[in-house]
Structure formats: C-alpha cells, structure tokens
Amino acid sequence: xxxxxxxxxxxxxxxxxxxxxxxxxxxxxxxxxxxxxxxxxxxxxxxxxxxxxxxxxxxxxxxxxxxxxxxxxxxxxxxxxxxxxxxxxxxxxxxxxxxxxxxxxxxxxxxxxxxxxxxxxxxxxxxxxxxxxxxxxxxxxxxxxxxxxxxxxxxxxxxxxxxxxxxxxxxxxxxxxxxxxxxxxxxxxxxxxxxxxxxxxxxxxxxxxxxxxxxxxxxxxxxxxxxxxx
Numbered sequence: 001x002x003x004x005x006x007x008x009x010x011x012x013x014x015x016x017x018x019x020x021x022x023x024x025x026x027x028x029x030x031x032x033x034x035x036x037x038x039x040x041x042x043x044x045x046x047x048x049x050x051x052x053x054x055x056x057x058x059x060x061x062x063x064x065x066x067x068x069x070x071x072x073x074x075x076x077x078x079x080x081x082x083x084x085x086x087x088x089x090x091x092x093x094x095x096x097x098x099x100x101x102x103x104x105x106x107x108x109x110x111x112x113x114x115x116x117x118x119x120x121x122x123x124x125x126x127x128x129x130x131x132x133x134x135x136x137x138x139x140x141x142x143x144x145x146x147x148x149x150x151x152x153x154x155x156x157x158x159x160x161x162x163x164x165x166x167x168x169x170x171x172x173x174x175x176x177x178x179x180x181x182x183x184x185x186x187x188x189x190x191x192x193x194x195x196x197x198x199x200x201x202x203x204x205x206x207x208x209x210x211x212x213x214x215x216x217x218x219x220x221x222x223x224x225x226x227x228x229x230x
Contacts, residue, residue, distance in 0.1 A: 028139055050207055151173055
C-alpha cells in the first residue's frame with residue numbers, strides 16, 4: 001500500500017513536541033511578517049518625507065520651514081529635530097525662569113537637543129530589527145530541532161515494528177524534513193528584511209545627521225534671530 005507523505009500525515013503522527021515546534025515557527029513567522037509589512041510602510045513614508053529637506057531650506061523663515069516640513073514629514077522624523085532645536089535656540093519659545101537650560105551656552109544647548117532627537121529617531125528606526133534578526137538566526141535551528149525529533153520518533157516506530165524497510169523509513173523521515181523547510185521559509189524573509197531595513201536606516205540617519213549639522217550651523221550664527229522672526 002502506498003503511504004501518504006505530507007505535512008498533514010506528519011501532523012497527525014506528531015506528538016506534543018512536534019506540534020509545539022510548528023506553533024513556535026508559526027508565531028515567529030506572524031511576528032516577523034507584522035514587522036516586515038509595518039516597517040515597509042513606515043520606511044516608504046520616511047523616504048518620501050526626506051524630500052522635505054529641500055523645501056525646508058527654500059522657506060523664507062524658520063517658522064515657515066517647519067510648517068512646510070510638517071506637511072511632508074508624515075512619520076515625524078525630521079520635523080521634531082527642527083522644532084526642538086529652534087526652541088532650544090530661543091526662536092519658537094522663550095525661557096524667562098532660571099533653569100539649567102537657561103544657564104547653558106546656546107550652542108551647547110542646541111547640540112544636546114539635536115543629539116537627543118537623533119537618539120530618539122535612531123531608537124524608533126531600530127524597533128523590530130532585533131526580532132527580525134532573532135527570527136532569521138534561530139528559525140532554521142527550531143525547524144532542525146523539529147526534524148530531529150520527527151526522525152527520532154520515525155526510527156523508534158520502525159524499531160518497534162521489528163522490520164527495517166526503506167519504504168517504511170523514507171516516508172516518516174521525509175515528513176520530518178518538512179520542519180527544516182518551514183524553518184527556512186520563516187528565516188529567509190526575516191533575514192532579507194533585516195538587511196534591507198538596516199540599509200534604509202543608515203541612509204535615513206545619515207540624512208538626519210547632515211540635517212542636524214546644517215541646523216546647528218544655522219542656529220548658532222548671529223543672523224538666526226533676525227531671519228527666524230522676519
């Protein structure tokens with residue numbers, strides 16, 4: 001009689017450990033695809049928002065520049081950098097009460113504000129990358145564990161039957177190898193997405209760093225108040 005070979009047969013013959021491995025792979029796949037899709041949408045919006053940098057410097061005043069940038073920067077990546085640094089320079093808000101910020105050199109205060117905003121954006125961009133890296137590196141081994149466990153049970157069943165025939169071994173072993181394939185199916189998209197998002201994050205942070213240097217140079221010149229309030 002022909003033996004039905006496939007995932008359904010393997011699932012029916014599997015025990016709690018085999019089912020747990022499959023559920024773990026499913027959970028890893030769902031989590032990784034959630035971040036892949038959400039970060040793909042976010043990355044597209046961020047790259048579209050980077051066009052606001054050109055319009056920012058074409059605006060007549062800093063207030064107008066921030067307003068123009070806010071309409072394009074839907075992910076709020078570049079806008080907070082300009083807004084917070086302008087507030088630190090005393091353009092958008094004035095501090096009349098004594099404080100450590102008021103006693104700090106304006107250039108140092110702007111630098112600290114820019115650094116804090118860049119760190120905030122960096123942490124936001126890296127959100128989910130740890131999970132993708134973890135899934136990409138561990139999913140093949142989780143699938144391999146399921147394969148080894150399935151082969152073990154297949155060989156144990158053959159040994160208990162008292163007869164060793166190739167057709168009796170090939171089916172269960174082939175079914176067990178499905179778990180290795182599932183592990184690779186889960187891992188490969190996570191690895192590719194991790195590499196793609198890492199590259200996009202480097203590009204975004206490089207643009208953000210350049211924008212921060214330009215802002216610092218602009219806000220620390222003697223002309224910043226006159227131009228900002230024009």
